[in-house]
Amino acid sequence: MSNDIRIIQLPRIFDERGNLSVLQEDKEIPFLVKRVYWIYDVPGGEMRGSHAFKNSSEIIIALSGSYDVVLHDGIKEHRYQLNRSYYGLYVPKMTWRTLENFSTNSLALVITDLAFDEHDYIREFDFFKKLKQSA
Numbered sequence: 001m002s003n004d005i006r007i008i009q010l011p012r013i014f015d016e017r018g019n020l021s022v023l024q025e026d027k028e029i030p031f032l033v034k035r036v037y038w039i040y041d042v043p044g045g046e047m048r049g050s051h052a053f054k055n056s057s058e059i060i061i062a063l064s065g066s067y068d069v070v071l072h073d074g075i076k077e078h079r080y081q082l083n084r085s086y087y088g089l090y091v092p093k094m095t096w097r098t099l100e101n102f103s104t105n106s107l108a109l110v111i112t113d114l115a116f117d118e119h120d121y122i123r124e125f126d127f128f129k130k131l132k133q134s135a
């Protein structure tokens, strides 16, 4: 279960002064947080990602605006439109992922369990599919 692609609903604390959501490592999300980065100022029509990680899993949140996350598990494609700041998309390691259809001023937050390492990237889809088939 914990290794499946899924949407994680984060707590929402409603308040007349404005709402608040939260995530805590090993509680709302299934790993210890090593790194957080964000993608912003994406020009219309641009895509990000189009790669997989060998060892790194991640949570992707649309803190603002909307965009699509297109995932491929080696067999099937799954498309998620993210447009709420209280949903986190859990993307396990060894999942091909692309972010596209960014709305103006969208802000994509990515929370991961490993530090940046270029060697953790798989950037060729055919190679990714072969690795998945041989797993």
Ligand code: TYD
Binding pocket: 035, 037, 039, 047, 048, 049, 050, 051, 116
């Ligand atoms: P990349 O992960 O390829 O971006 P995306 O998948 O969103 O298209 O990263 C783009 C560049 O930024 C690449 O040269 C590596 C660098 N980078 C870091 O230095 N540290 C990081 O934590 C990340 C995610 C990227």
